[in-house]
Amino acid sequence: MYAPASFAALLFTFALTVTASAQPVTPALQGEAAGLAQEALQDELAYELVTSLTTEVGPRLAGTEAEARARAWAVARLRELGFSNVREEPFELPVWERGLEQASIVSPFPQPLVISALGGSAATGPEGITGEVVAFPSLAALEQADPAAVRGKIVFIDEVMTRTQDGSGYTVATAKRRQAAYVTQAKGGLAALIRSVGTSSHRFAHTGQMRRVTEVAEAEGVPAAALSAPDADQLQRILSGGESVRIHLLLTPEQRPAGKSANVIAEIPGRERPQEIVLVGAHIDSWDLGTGAVDDGAGVGIVVAAAKRVLDALPEGPRRTVRVVLFGAEEVGLVGAKAYASRHADALANHVIASESDFGAGRIWRFETRVRADRVDAAQALGAVVRQLGAAPGGNTATGGPDMKYLREAGVPVVGLKQNGWDYFDLHHTPNDTLDKIDPEDLAHNVAAWVSFIFLAANSGEYYR
Ligand SMILES: [Zn+2]
Known part of the structure; x- marks a missing residue:
């Protein structure tokens, strides 16, 4: 519909365009x-x-x-x-500050794991948490899981990040880092472990923020940490044997309001x-x-x-x-x-x-x-x-x-x-x-x-x- 107002807008756009192309x-x-x-x-x-x-x-x-x-x-x-x-x-x-962070496989083959707490993670308490591991290939698989399979367990999401020149693999991979603790909590799990959001094969775990620090207080989530890639591989190999795997996890971060x-x-x-x-x-x-x-x-x-x-x-x-x-x-x-x-x-x-x-x-x-x-x-x-x-x-x-x-x-x-x-x-x-x-x-x-x-x-x- 023609109206004087849109004519004025047209003139204004014309004036802007002239100015814009001037220099x-x-x-x-x-x-x-x-x-x-x-x-x-x-x-x-x-x-x-x-x-x-x-x-x-x-x-x-x-x-x-x-x-x-x-x-x-x-x-x-x-x-x-x-x-x-x-x-x-x-x-x-x-403000969230990291405390102690330790994890180890308790059974069937006792051994230490390299981990890093995720930013905003809840603490386990000074005694830590011990539980049986339940593994999922992706965040989506955890989201679709029956809560009965998760209740009382330590969730492990073993999703690999894709290496790309433009970093596009990161956006996809961070979903599990951002959501694992909250989805696990909603299904009654004890803690969440993720394969690091990273492309390395070195034995360092990659930290990173879960929900924004300004939103963490709204739903604390379960304690959550990333495993280094070789530790995630190791855990996956042990799990593939079909035996029950138990992990002990200690995280003592502190959150100040x-x-x-x-x-x-x-x-x-x-x-x-x-x-x-x-x-x-x-x-x-x-x-x-x-x-x-x-x-x-x-x-x-x-x-x-x-x-x-x-x-x-x-x-x-x-x-x-x-x-x-x-x-x-x-x-x-x-x-x-x-x-x-x-x-x-x-x-x-x-x-x-x-x-x-x-x-x-x-x-x-x-x-x-x-x-x-x-x-x-x-x-x-x-x-x-x-x-x-x-x-x-x-x-x-x-x-x-x-x-x-x-x-x-x-x-x-x-x-x-x-x-x-x-x-x-x-x-x-x-x-x-x-x-x-x-x-x-x-x-x-x-x-x-x-x-x-x-x-x-x-x-x-x-x-x-
Ligand atoms: Zn940066």
Whole structure:
């Protein structure tokens, strides 16, 4: 139906389109971005930052004193590097901390198992729990099981994660980690064990969050832990003999109702359109088992070092504001991401484009977008130099990274500088996530890609929503 209002809307859209196409990514801008990327291939700052963070702070679990020290480290380093408006934006959250974690097969062949409690897991009590094991090939099989088969038993879900370059196997595999404790509880089971969500064959268990830490209190679930892959194999072999297998499990984590976390923010103020924001993120918290080098010390190093290069290249500032956000409490359920989105709800319309580096330290192989359908080419222009560095153009279904969830849902356009994730889940959330796993040249390659993206996004005048 024709109405004056829709005519006005049409005019408005026309005006927006004219504005949007007025300042595209020009060949001159692209040339400057390529020059910055070339220099960044020699970058040493990103590696120095990851080294410093993982050495001087180490593991930094959400809501703990260690995460607070990581923020103090970040604030000091960002100020020293010359960023503006460096600050913490605090929020509260429930805090879960790991205690003792031990498991062993009691019968028929007594032997120890390597496990790791899942984030948010309930405790077994100081005496632990002993019970007979009932195995399921998948979460779906447990969901369909008769409660009589589960009641009074220790559930074991033996579902293998698929290794993929884009990490797509992870989303599928995490369902069992997120749900096992609650489904087991609903069916009267004693505890839940899962094959680690990971692709390694080393003897480390992969931890990870069950429900978001903000939702754990609502339904505590049974005590839950991940087995290392070789231990899951071993258990499966013993079970295949048809004998009854009994396991003893001891987990003594503690849950506190309230603790403090914060996002750390730093900016390069825009010289022409300071209210327009190009947001680049990483997360400052990590799991407690390793030193969080690959997840996500690498991301912190990459985005800070890349933004620093833009700062140095443009003493008067880019046209738009570049905002670096180091999110707190990502691992336990994107708590910092949610806090950021609600605190800045009124300004999200001014967030021109956003992205997070949170997939390790491997090289970038794809540049993808999630923007308005008719703005895809314009957004892909922001990846022109990233493609020169070897990345392929991706589709328009980017997530932008875990901490971009709420921004994306609020309509903020995102891009993904996708890293090769073939090996990422070998280390992910294990004690083996340490600095020696990062290749400094690969890290510099990331900085080169990110500096070109940030430079182009902050100096073009285009919109993507
Ligand atoms: Zn991460």
